[in-house]
Amino acid sequence: MVNHPESLVETGWLADHLLDPGLRVVDARWRGDDSGYQLYQAGHIPGAIHLDWHLNLNHTLAGVRDLILPAERFAAVMSAAGIGDETQVVAYAETDYSGAARLWWALRYYGHDQVAVLNGGLTKWIAEGRELTRQIPEISPAHFTPQPRPALFATATEIQAILSDPATQASLVDSRPREQYVGSAVWTPHGSLYLPPEEEWVDAGGRRLRGGRIPGAVSLPSSENLDPQDWTFLSPDDLRARALANGVQPEHRVITYCGVGISASLGLFALHLAGYPDLALYDASWEEWGHDPDLPIESSTPVTRELDKLGIPYRVFRHPGEVRSLEQAARERDQRPEQVVRSIVFRLAQDEFVMVLIAGPAQVSWPALRAYLGQSRLTTATEPEVLAATGYNVGAVSPFGLPAPMRVLVDKSVLQEEIISIGSGERNITVILKTEDLLKVLQGAEAGEFGVKGG
Structure with missing residues (x-):
């Protein structure tokens, strides 16, 4: 596999080449309230211009929002921005590289x-004490000649063909946060919009969307391609290992998608750094797929898949937002706190x-x-350790669907309830079932008695 270091430049390199005549630095920061340009005006890398993907590079077609501009319009924007056929472009943002x-x-x-993309972005540039300016550079128009590459662009039709032929060597990568992947929320420019409890559809800024994912897609949230210590990209080896661990093979055609093709661009870029050769972006993403009731979706979690396999009856409850306390969890589930079971790993x-497994306010003794x-x-x-041992993040741990057998102790507080709720494998989603079925x-x-009464 061939890595692509030329696609990622370091802050030191950029500082040394800011005055190169053929270089165009682009501040690609954006915000859901369209204030990206205001951020640029407040301070940017010297010589940088600003381009906002949401305001400058997208359009709406047949109700599908935020699609890439057609060739002629895209070329006009690039030419006006001083980006010509021979221009070396370096784009940067902050901790969110999506723009x-x-x-x-x-x-x-x-x-x-x-x-290329600036590794560490403006965040690392500032942390290193490098220069910022408020000066807006003068732009000399250039000539940009668009030459579309269809292989980099995926459509719903192509994905349907992949789903209909299991022999196809292809991987679908969902780059959204996991609450969107499991179907409890959908994308908006302001973050995840949670579906109302028991509802399958939600109005997302005038666009009716379902919760869920494309069948067979694996979850590789784009933010997890970055090191949160300095917001640089993980090494190519680590990026490749992350993809391989989720079944994304180098010989596959790999299609990334998200809410509107923005975080999927970051996911695709990370796979490019990892050396994956055949990559495409499903530009319409969930904006199209989630809106069309004729297109298939999945919305299960690892736990529900395990329970389905065993024939155990249950009910899934999706919280309308982040759960921050036991009392909130119980109230939104219409339960008493004593019915909420926590799975704690030692x-x-x-x-x-x-x-x-311990219920409600009880604490482990x-x-x-x-x-x-x-x-x-x-x-x-x-x-x-919890993630490695269970496959689940803290706050979503469940005794079901574990990657390897684990000893499980059930406190008597759990046995005192007829109906309980327990982790589903995904945060902010719970599975409600009978205690007797849990024990089955x-x-x-x-x-046994492993707890003491909590306050």
Whole structure:
């Protein structure tokens, strides 16, 4: 596999080349309230111009919003921005690279390969104490010749053909946050809009959308391609390992999508850095797919898939927003706090873990747990350990659908309730089921007194 370091430039390189005559630096910051240009005016990298993907580079067609401009209109915008056929473009943003990655994809789609993204973006540039300016540069128009590359552009028709032929060597990558992937929310310019409880559709700024994902798509949220310490991209090896771990093979044609083709551009860029050769963006993304009732969707979680396989009845409840307390969770689920079951993972030794199920405000009793397990040393598993051991993030842990068998202890507080709710494998989504069915699935679970009454 061939990596592409030429597509990613470092802040030091850019600082040394700011005065190069053939270079055009583009500030691609944007905001849901269209205030990206105001951010640019307040301070930007010297010589940079501003292009907002939402305001300058997109249009609406047949009700589908934020599609890339047709060739002639795109060429006119580039020419007016001083980007010609020989111009080297470097695009940057902040911690959200989506605007820069979108410009990178758009230029490459229209045949312009001399484009790179600034690693670490403006965030790293500022952290290094580099110069900012408020001066708006004068722009000399250039000539941009669009030469579309259809292979970089995916459509709903192509995806339907992939879904109808399981033998096709293709991967669908969902670049949205996981709450959108599992169907509890949809994209808006201001962030995730959660569906009302028990509803399948929601009005997203005048566009009626379903929650869910394209069948067979894997979840690779675009933000997870970055190191949150300095907002640089993960190494090509790490990006490749992340994709491979989710079944995205280098020999596949890989199609990324998101809400409107913006974070999918970042996901596609990361796969490009990882050396994946055959990449395409589904530009219309969920804006089209989620609106059309004739197109198939999935909205299951790892836990519901496990319960379905076992024939266990349950009900999924999607919270309308972030859950921040036990009381809020119970209230929105129309339950008492004692019906809300938490799954807590403890580390006994290296690579040896145990999960304790405990209900409501009850707290795990460390002395009781140590005595039962015969362990003098016992620690709560760290977030990375929880993810590695269960496949779930903290706040979404469930005893169902684990990648490997794990010892499960059920506190008596759980057994006192007829109906309980428990983690679904995804944050802000819960599974409601009978306690007796919980125990049917967890036949090897050990019941006992592992908790003390909480406040």
